[in-house]
Amino acid sequence: MYILGIESSCDETAAAVVRGGREILSNAVSSQFDVHGKYGGVVPELASREHLRAITPIVRQAMDQARCHWNDLSAVAVTRGPGLAGSLLVGITYAKAICFARKLPLIGVNHIEGHIHAVAFEAGERLEFPSLALVVSGGHTHLFEVAAGFRYRLLGRTRDDAAGEAYDKVAKLLGYNYPGGPVLDQLAVCGNPFAVRFPMAKMKGNPLDFSFSGLKTAVLRWVQAHDMEAEIAARKALLRANPNPRVDEWRNLTPQRTLDLIASFQYTVIQELLTRAEAAAEDICARSLVVSGGVACNAGLRSAALAARIPCPVFFPTPALSTDNAVMIAAAAYPKFLRGEFSDFSMKAQAGLSLA
Numbered sequence: 147m148y149i150l151g152i153e154s155s156c157d158e159t160a161a162a163v164v165r166g167g168r169e170i171l172s173n174a175v176s177s178q179f180d181v182h183g184k185y186g187g188v189v190p191e192l193a194s195r196e197h198l199r200a201i202t203p204i205v206r207q208a209m210d211q212a213r214c215h216w217n218d219l220s221a222v223a224v225t226r227g228p229g230l231a232g233s234l235l236v237g238i239t240y241a242k243a244i245c246f247a248r249k250l251p252l253i254g255v256n257h258i259e260g261h262i263h264a265v266a267f268e269a270g271e272r273l274e275f276p277s278l279a280l281v282v283s284g285g286h287t288h289l290f291e292v293a294a295g296f297r298y299r300l301l302g303r304t305r306d307d308a309a310g311e312a313y314d315k316v317a318k319l320l321g322y323n324y325p326g327g328p329v330l331d332q333l334a335v336c337g338n339p340f341a342v343r344f345p346m347a348k349m350k351g352n353p354l355d356f357s358f359s360g361l362k363t364a365v366l367r368w369v370q371a372h373d374m375e376a377e378i379a380a381r382k383a384l385l386r387a388n389p390n391p392r393v394d395e396w397r398n399l400t401p402q403r404t405l406d407l408i409a410s411f412q413y414t415v416i417q418e419l420l421t422r423a424e425a426a427a428e429d430i431c432a433r434s435l436v437v438s439g440g441v442a443c444n445a446g447l448r449s450a451a452l453a454a455r456i457p458c459p460v461f462f463p464t465p466a467l468s469t470d471n472a473v474m475i476a477a478a479a480y481p482k483f484l485r486g487e488f489s490d491f492s493m494k495a496q497a498g499l500s501l502a
């Protein structure tokens with residue numbers, strides 16, 4: 147059974163063919179980093195236009211790589227939300243057109259559910275329920291209890307910025323490129339994570355909720371107090387000359403105290419994520435923890451999660467499946483296909499779609 151997955155919720159246009167929910171036959175992704183890099187974040191109008199340009203070649207690439215013909219497909223799965231409305235519409239309209247022309251069933255998938263299913267390729271049958279899912283990306287920071295059959299209960303979520311958004315905003319403030327997570331992650335290893343003590347967020351009400359806006363403001367105050375204009379201007383100049391610098395170029399323009407600041411910021415984000423994951427895992431007697439979404443690529447988070455006091459096995463998707471991709475959309479569609487849960491052509495883009 148072949149499912150073509152399509153993902154276009156933010157700044158990646160992606161298509162993939164997955165057989166039987168588990169075998170990846172192709173994984174094509176076109177990222178828009180060069181388009182948005184100089185703005186320090188995604189510009190929605192530019193994103194939709196780039197999706198329009200990329201969608202046909204990316205779907206063709208996925209079908210060719212998989213050596214798949216339209217007649218081989220059993221269904222087309224597409225992200226219906228959450229995400230940017232204009233971006234979602236491109237993928238949804240394309241998927242509907244294929245289904246209409248080829249008389250195929252259409253399956254709408256929640257993007258966050260896709261991120262959780264990305265772990266299926268690593269965990270396989272070892273994923274025991276109830277599972278705790280920590281979804282950490284540029285748009286989301288959520289904790290879900292996942293019961294057998296993939297039924298979800300929201301345990302906590304960010305009240306302001308997502309963790310990836312905090313990375314992107316701090317990177318922009320310090321003069322680095324978008325997306326900020328990969329750059330700061332690579333620079334953090336050269337700094338002292340205990341050099342700057344940032345306060346942890348205290349949540350009134352639900353203690354499993356997150357907040358990252360205070361940390362972002364604390365970094366801003368630190369920058370304002372430490373006379374960093376010249377080094378930030380030097381990095382901005384590099385970025386104007388080259389929209390995608392290598393990490394060693396950034397390293398040359400980053401003094402030790404800034405490396406320490408970055409390491410301390412990263413340490414605080416990881417503590418915020420893992421203290422709540424530990425508490426939630428205990429609360430629900432989790433038998434597995436899934437960490438997914440773009441921030442799950444973070445090397446510091448990966449090693450800290452494996453060392454943390456989490457009373458169950460921890461699973462991360464491979465980095466290529468942690469950031470946005472269409473393999474995870476096809477994988478999440480597979481159980482829906484088996485249950486006959488199809489969408490009809492009235493399916494709309496839902497920018498604020500929730501999972502639970």
Ligand code: KG4
Pocket residue numbers: 156282283284285286309310311313314325326327328331439440441442443444445468469470
């Ligand atoms: O899942 P994703 O590709 O898109 C969304 O659904 O948002 O996640 C992108 C986010 C960006 O904010 C990016 O800075 C962050 O994931 N990210 C990272 C790393 N790689 C990507 N954050 C921290 N460390 C990384 N290595």
Ligand code: ZN
Pocket residue numbers: 257261283284439440469470
């Ligand atoms: Zn995502």
